[in-house]
Amino acid sequence: MYDSDLTDAVWRTSxxxxxxxxxxxxxxxxxxVVxxxxxxxxxxxxxxxxxxAWATFTASLKHGTSAA
Structure with a gap:
């Protein structure tokens, strides 16, 4: 579980x-969390x-493999 307060989140566009x-x-x-x-x-x-988990997912996208 994570703290749902995203006040300090610094958002960047992909x-x-x-x-x-x-x-x-x-x-x-x-x-x-990410x-x-x-x-x-x-x-x-x-x-x-x-x-x-986010690192695994983004690495799978970079390498063209399925994260599912």
Whole structure:
């Protein structure tokens, strides 16, 4: 479980986000979690991942393997 207070989150837009508005924002400065949200709905839901799980997921994307 993580603290749902994201006040200190520093959001950055994914470098893979396109100009078509399909953007993901990531806050990885929170320590215990990496937070992910849709940049079109910044007040909407936020997904939270453990840093190791997020690293595994992003590595699988870089290498073209499935994280599922």
């Amino acid at each position: 470098i893979r986000s396109g100009a078509n508005g399909n953007c993901v924002e990531v806050a990885d400065n929170l320590g215990a 937070a992910v949200r849709d940049s079109k709905d910044r007040s909407g839901p936020v997904l939270a991942f453990r840093p190791a």
